[in-house]
Amino acid sequence: MAISDLFKPQLDLNFEEPRPSRRVWLVSDLVNEVRGLVERVYGDVWVEGEISNYRPAPSGHVYFTLKDAGAQLPIVLFRRQAMLLRFRPEDGLHVIVRGRVSIYEQRGQMQLVAETMEPVGAGSLQLAFEQLKEKLKGEGLFEATRKRPLPAFPRTVAIVTSPTGAVIRDFLNVAGRRHAGLSVLLYPVSVQGDQAPGEIEAAISALNAAASADPNFADLIVIARGGGSLEDLAAFNSERVARAIAASKLPVVSAVGHETDFTIADFVADLRAPTPSAAAELITEAQHTVAEYLDTITHRLERAVRYQILQARQHLARLLISRVEARVSSLLHRAAQRLDELTFRQESAIIAQLRRRQTRVAVLTAQVLHADPRQSLAHVRGHLVDFRARIERALERLLQSSGSRLAALDARLHSLSPLAVLDRGYALVLADDGSLIRSASALSAGDRLLTRLSDGVFTSRVESTEASPAEPAPPKPGKDRKTRK
Numbered sequence: 001m002a003i004s005d006l007f008k009p010q011l012d013l014n015f016e017e018p019r020p021s022r023r024v025w026l027v028s029d030l031v032n033e034v035r036g037l038v039e040r041v042y043g044d045v046w047v048e049g050e051i052s053n054y055r056p057a058p059s060g061h062v063y064f065t066l067k068d069a070g071a072q073l074p075i076v077l078f079r080r081q082a083m084l085l086r087f088r089p090e091d092g093l094h095v096i097v098r099g100r101v102s103i104y105e106q107r108g109q110m111q112l113v114a115e116t117m118e119p120v121g122a123g124s125l126q127l128a129f130e131q132l133k134e135k136l137k138g139e140g141l142f143e144a145t146r147k148r149p150l151p152a153f154p155r156t157v158a159i160v161t162s163p164t165g166a167v168i169r170d171f172l173n174v175a176g177r178r179h180a181g182l183s184v185l186l187y188p189v190s191v192q193g194d195q196a197p198g199e200i201e202a203a204i205s206a207l208n209a210a211a212s213a214d215p216n217f218a219d220l221i222v223i224a225r226g227g228g229s230l231e232d233l234a235a236f237n238s239e240r241v242a243r244a245i246a247a248s249k250l251p252v253v254s255a256v257g258h259e260t261d262f263t264i265a266d267f268v269a270d271l272r273a274p275t276p277s278a279a280a281e282l283i284t285e286a287q288h289t290v291a292e293y294l295d296t297i298t299h300r301l302e303r304a305v306r307y308q309i310l311q312a313r314q315h316l317a318r319l320l321i322s323r324v325e326a327r328v329s330s331l332l333h334r335a336a337q338r339l340d341e342l343t344f345r346q347e348s349a350i351i352a353q354l355r356r357r358q359t360r361v362a363v364l365t366a367q368v369l370h371a372d373p374r375q376s377l378a379h380v381r382g383h384l385v386d387f388r389a390r391i392e393r394a395l396e397r398l399l400q401s402s403g404s405r406l407a408a409l410d411a412r413l414h415s416l417s418p419l420a421v422l423d424r425g426y427a428l429v430l431a432d433d434g435s436l437i438r439s440a441s442a443l444s445a446g447d448r449l450l451t452r453l454s455d456g457v458f459t460s461r462v463e464s465t466e467a468s469p470a471e472p473a474p475p476k477p478g479k480d481r482k483t484r485k
Contacts, residue, residue, distance in 0.1 A: 028105060035103040038110070042101035047073065047112060048120065051093045056082075064089065066097060066112070074111040075099075081115055086234070087128035094120040129237050132264055136239075141246045147270045148251045150283065154219035156183040157283060158250075160203045161224040163188040167276045171224060171255075174280035182284060185218055191225040196235035201244040208249050220251040220283070223265060224276040227258035236263040245269055255279035313459065316432070317450065321457055323434040342409055346402050353398065357391055428452040440465045 025033075049066035056062050060079030065072050075097060077085075089095070099114040119127050136142060157175070161167050163186060175182050187207060189199040200223065210217045223245070225236065235241065236256045245252045245268045254269035255276040266272040273279035364387065429437040430450045437443065447462040 031105050038101050046098050048096045054091050075114050077114040088131050142267045150251050151219045156218045158185040158207045158218040159222040160187045162191045167224045167226050170277045171280045174277045179284040197238040197241050201240050204244040222253045224255040236265040242268045253279050423454050
């Protein structure tokens with residue numbers, strides 16, 4: 001609708017007949033009337049153009065001109081709407097402005113009272129990010145010379161983040177796995193929304209104040225948040241958070257978003273971590289390196305000690321086995337010598353007894369020969385037969401008795417042999433010094449033992465000892481007789 005159309009109710013364009021009367025307007029009345037008509041018809045419009053003559057007022061209002069190649073339009077952006085802008089307007093910026101057309105009475109000038117404004121071609125958040133980045137960079141807040149190194153072995157880390165998100169859980173998990181002695185102090189804040197920048201700024205100030213009062217309160221600050229869109233990360237692109245980080249006396253680590261996300265906080269902080277988990281790794285890097293080195297040295301030392309102990313055990317086992325074999329061989333030699341001695345004595349006794357029997361037979365034979373053979377031949381023959389049978393039986397009994405005695409001695413000698421005992425499932429238990437263990441009371445928990453079986457040797461260690469229950473003593477014969485009485 002053209003502006004001339006607005007005046008049709010008041011203007012009579014028929015010049016053929018003059019008006020019977022005319023109305024004379026006051027300037028203010030006419031301007032107010034036109035302003036009301038314009039605001040009703042053009043109460044919500046979008047206008048695109050380029051900013052020029054940008055003038056922010058001390059009151060917070062913003063004035064500029066929106067122009068294109070053929071016309072220009074004054075724009076006023078009042079303080080409340082200006083505070084909601086996510087970027088800073090400047091001359092030459094191509095924008096789209098939404099508002100209502102009005103007339104400024106004091107000048108009689110048409111203007112657009114803006115409600116919102118967006119840059120053309122780039123989002124307001126991205127533009128605000130680039131503008132603040134250039135501003136702070138110009139002030140030197142991104143310079144590497146002002147960034148402080150992190151403490152190599154921090155004792156307490158203060159983390160500023162949401163207490164309910166996955167960020168704090170991931171951070172605690174990584175930090176606890178790599179540095180169990182690290183204390184983590186959580187300062188809960190909002191990490192998204194209009195109140196987030198103020199809370200983050202207050203958290204940094206409070207932590208620095210506490211660290212000034214107590215140097216052991218915290219060694220550094222970690223500002224952490226998970227990934228998100230540019231709108232989600234807007235709190236960490238605010239100027240007040242950036243200046244709070246720059247003013248911090250404690251070193252600050254920025255761990256905001258994912259690896260591809262960059263915020264103003266990343267550029268101002270003393271160290272930028274790609275993720276909150278990576279921040280935990282960077283903070284504990286020196287401690288983890290030392291711990292890994294100590295683990296490596298410990299494992300090498302353990303292997304060396306185990307190797308030395310193994311060699312010592314093998315050497316000791318060889319010594320103990322040699323000593324045991326020498327003792328067993330000595331026992332066997334003494335037992336074999338005793339068996340030979342008994343055998344010789346047995347043979348000597350048998351020969352002596354045979355000689356006595358032979359002498360007796362010779363005496364009896366001589367007596368028979370001197371006697372009358374006709375009278376006593378039959379008696380002598382019977383006596384000789386009987387005597388011979390007696391001698392044979394005696395010799396047989398003597399031989400059987402000697403054989404049984406020799407077999408018993410051999411069985412006893414075999415039973416006394418340690419090797420025979422081992423063949424029956426028993427074992428020789430020796431102490432470290434090679435002495436034979438005969439009682440459980442001689443052992444203590446932790447003693448090392450060498451056990452000899454019939455086919456080899458193994459080493460063991462005492463876990464516990466337990467005495468066998470005592471057997472009741474047999475009753476004395478005297479007391480039994482009294483009891484029977």
